[in-house]
Amino acid sequence: MAAAKPDPNFQPEIVVLYCRQALDAEERPPEGARQALGLGVRLVLLPCSSKVEAYQMLKIVEQGADGVLLLACPEKACRFLTGSLKAERRVQRARQLLGLVNMGPERVALRRVSGLSLKDILALAGQMASEVKALGPNPMKGDNLQ
Amino acid sequence: MIVAEWKPIPELLASLKGHKNILLVGCATCVAECAAGGEREVLTLAPVLKMGLKEQGQDVNIITKTLERQCEPEFVEELAEIAPQVDAIMSLSCGIGMQLVAERFIDLPLYPGVNTTSLAIREQPGLWTARCAACGDCMLGETFGLCPVARCAKSLMNGPCGGTRKDGKCEVDPDTECIWRLIVERAEARGRLEDLAKVRPAKDWSNSGHGGPKRMLREDLRS
Numbered sequence A: 001m002a003a004a005k006p007d008p009n010f011q012p013e014i015v016v017l018y019c020r021q022a023l024d025a026e027e028r029p030p031e032g033a034r035q036a037l038g039l040g041v042r043l044v045l046l047p048c049s050s051k052v053e054a055y056q057m058l059k060i061v062e063q064g065a066d067g068v069l070l071l072a073c074p075e076k077a078c079r080f081l082t083g084s085l086k087a088e089r090r091v092q093r094a095r096q097l098l099g100l101v102n103m104g105p106e107r108v109a110l111r112r113v114s115g116l117s118l119k120d121i122l123a124l125a126g127q128m129a130s131e132v133k134a135l136g137p138n139p140m141k142g143d144n145l146q
Numbered sequence B: 001m002i003v004a005e006w007k008p009i010p011e012l013l014a015s016l017k018g019h020k021n022i023l024l025v026g027c028a029t030c031v032a033e034c035a036a037g038g039e040r041e042v043l044t045l046a047p048v049l050k051m052g053l054k055e056q057g058q059d060v061n062i063i064t065k066t067l068e069r070q071c072e073p074e075f076v077e078e079l080a081e082i083a084p085q086v087d088a089i090m091s092l093s094c095g096i097g098m099q100l101v102a103e104r105f106i107d108l109p110l111y112p113g114v115n116t117t118s119l120a121i122r123e124q125p126g127l128w129t130a131r132c133a134a135c136g137d138c139m140l141g142e143t144f145g146l147c148p149v150a151r152c153a154k155s156l157m158n159g160p161c162g163g164t165r166k167d168g169k170c171e172v173d174p175d176t177e178c179i180w181r182l183i184v185e186r187a188e189a190r191g192r193l194e195d196l197a198k199v200r201p202a203k204d205w206s207n208s209g210h211g212g213p214k215r216m217l218r219e220d221l222r223s
């Protein structure tokens, strides 16, 4: 990948796909765009982390997101038994393919979590943002797949 | 099913050099079953190609389409509307479908996105293993339903070769069963071991690739 110029104003855009079951039971499922400290976050609610496929995560990166964070339940706690395992394999595939085209496998990640609040989600997005910051802005920004 | 697998990504990127509008076309039949060229794989490969080409300084538009079957002219015709918008086609079907598309859209370069490798079954989730090599003179009746043409590394007609591993695997690949060991075991289980000692006439290889390109003609079905 072309060396990114360090830009102090670079605010990574992170898409967070999260499993409904990983959310605190009291929490209203947050969705849509949020501005957190130094980053843009887009929240997408999933009934299960296995609802997302590798191609969808790749497409989100191809459309310009700096990072895609998939929040799944701990392996043993998956309500659909093997859902989060499938999600993990798909994340691995997406990462492998991103690596092959020098886009940075780190742009897609999975974290196993439970009892999340909105604050927790934003904090995890913040961690992801600091991890992808070193890659610089996604070179695909502004493009669209037909 | 006919089994294929993606070509290496660098090879795919190199073949698309200089193109701007690309049709990436899949097939929802065999190559979908072996996770190489169905809709999911088309949608996976499209952003990968787009990102890979961008990284090399090439901006492209990729139109994706998955046909029910790429080896039938009726389905290939569905591409007629898209073809004028593109300057290249990459196909994820087996070599049969690819050639039909190339023939229909003769002015467009067609690039194979996959290598067609075998006639195989899905033995386990994520594992496909060869079963037939379309040899044109099926001998499964003499080999207890196990094909030595496709499944013996040396396509021996009178195995095993003597190199079978102690655990029964093929000497060429520790993850593959020695098919001749399995043939012998099946023969023994049926009490028919002596059948394997029979002298068989030489196999007729001329009914397949060895006899030149295959043509099959059925007068009663011709229009």
Ligand code: SF4
Pocket (backbone or CB within 6 Å): B131, B132, B133, B134, B135, B136, B137, B138, B139, B140, B147, B148, B149, B150
């Ligand atoms: S003997 Fe020939 S036709 Fe029969 S399964 Fe083997 S390769 Fe196929």
Ligand code: SF4
Pocket (backbone or CB within 6 Å): B151, B152, B153, B154, B155, B156, B159, B160, B161, B162, B163, B164, B165, B169, B170, B171, B172, B177, B178, B179, B180, B181
């Ligand atoms: S070990 Fe068995 S399968 Fe392998 S080459 Fe020899 S006879 Fe064929």
